[in-house]
Amino acid sequence: MSANTVLLDFSIEPSRINDELSRKDIVKVIKENLEKYFGNLKMIYDMLVDDGYMCIFNDSSATIINVRFFNEGLITINIEYYKKDNDNQRISFESSRQLENALVKELNLLHGQTLPALDRGPIVKYFPTADERIIEYDIDKVLFDKRSEFQKIQIVHSKTLGNMLILDELQNIAEADLIYTETLMQRGKEDYSGKDICILGGGDGALLYELLKENPKNVVMLEIDDLVMEACNKYMNSICGDVLEVRKGDNFEIIIGDCMVWLDKYIKDGRKFDYVFGDLTDIPISDTPTGEIWDFIRTILEKSFAVLKNTGKFMTHGNGASCPESLEMYEEQLKKLNPTVKFTRDTAFVPSFMEDWIFYQVAFEKH
Template identity: 65%
Template sequence: MTAQTVLLDFSIDPSRIGDKVGLKDTVKLLEKGLLEFFPQLKLIFETSTSDGHLCVFSQNDAIFLNARFFNHGIIAINIEYFKDNVEQPFVTFDKIRSLEKLLRKMLEAERSKHFPPIKRGCRIDVYLTSSDERILEYDIDKVIYEGTSPFQKIQIVHSKSLGNMLVLDELQNIAESDLIYTETLMQRGIENYEGKEICILGGGDGALLYELLKEKPKFVTMLEIDEMVMQVCNKYLKSICGDVLELRKSDNFEIIVDDCMIYLDKFIKEGKKFDYVFGDLTDIPISDTPTGEVWNFFRSILEHSFKILKPTGKYLTHGNGANRPDSLSMFEEQLEKLEPKVKFTRANAFVPSFMEDWVFYQITFDDV
């Protein structure tokens, strides 16, 4: 059961709204067209606004329709109604499409657009956002798990096309469809991990560790702070993590549940060095400037990671969406400030559950 909102908009000659007579005729035309689809619709309120005019219609107190007439020549229509589990034939997508065509003709609109219903108040939330804050609607049909750890909100949802998906704090993280994400992060086929010492910072879904172990490394140390994430992924994302989150330790890997900064400091003091360090923590922040707690954390992770890398070592991490060049540029500016100097390359991959192109970084010492 959801409250549903259908959006339509039309572009007409602005003079037809700015002129009182023209506005009155346009409102009448709109009402005439609406009545063909909603025969019991009544105008219950209208008023002039600073930027045009507003009309509110209702049909049996079940459907409410707001029409905003903007002086710039835009008519924006919002239709709101409640839909229970029983199909309600008075508002269907085909009906809305037909309504748009009729109103476009009657209003002599230059252009028009209708959108599928936006579902609000759902028990199952089907909307997530892209890196550049666009609304993405998923074919999620059930919530498999939902809980809150000391660090974040954790959800496992099922998508008909993507499989089970891990959502942390309302952000999509990885789905069963996303092998390309892990393979691009680790640069499979490009990097040689056989016999190498590797450290993973984060990686609680287990996917990176699981795939790295197939490359026959000498040893992988994984530092993950959120025990609950690992337990949940071990239960509901077996296809991407195998049994690594269940075993936790073997002859070629160990998962340590703790703050990675504590162990980075420990490794630095011990003089421990790795061939590869993976930053599989949070994505590059979205902000106006590279300041604040998250950016400070990022800088600290980078500084500490290069202190535990061998001279020929490499730091690999995920960045952000390719549609956020501002965020990526700020991250690259931080790389330029590191001492000793580093250099980097980038790789892109379209990640199914992100529904967008994602950027990954490969960073080495500048003299390598």
């Protein structure tokens, strides 16, 4: 079950909708054209609004259609109805485009646009890119949906991307995303054999699983949310193997806890690593590098470099290539570190993000 929402919009010469008579004619033409698809419509409400006019129609099957005129020259049509799982759409994409083209032609409008129908219901399908554009995924099943002490955890199935981990309603990683992990770890460019490695976060297990294929001396993973690991161990084995099941082996260990606390302990103990991976929250998208989340990121960087050997590297994911301002702010944080660091960037198109993502490799400037 879902609500189907079909949206169309049009531009029009403003004078034509500010004039009441002309507006009435336009409403009449819109109604007649809608009726070709929905049968007889009844106008159940209309009013003048500060910025224009709106009216509402419904048909005999409770399809509700809002038509709104904005004085500055825009018309929106929002069609909404209830759709059972096996019902057909009441108006197909092709038909809504025909409706759009007929209105543009008949009313001599300046532009028309039809959005593909939005399907709104318990299977969450819409996620944002880094710059908050809408993407609809071909999700057909929710496999896991629980809230931990820390976040909302969902695993859903996408027809093209496999199972996907969703944390607090943001895409995190999908079975199709090996390239994400390989770019994060710079497979083929970094040599992990015999190395001491610390992963901050990484609850999906993919990074640990891939690193263990490269014969490291030891990997310790510090993940706060046991429920994420439980979910991924059940539904994401193609990317995490059995590492979240066994949790501990000859050369690795998963510790359930706050990485801040553990980093402090390592600093106190003088424990050092060849690599620290920041596999925690994405860089926040905000206008100024302030607030809790940037403090958190700065603290993570400082503590990570405090447990790195002189020759060590901090490896992390940044943000979408569509958010250059956010990437720049992260780089500003890097430039403030003491001792000074140098960094390189790499980019990969991550299938489940549907965009290019930036990854950072950070090392001490002098060693």
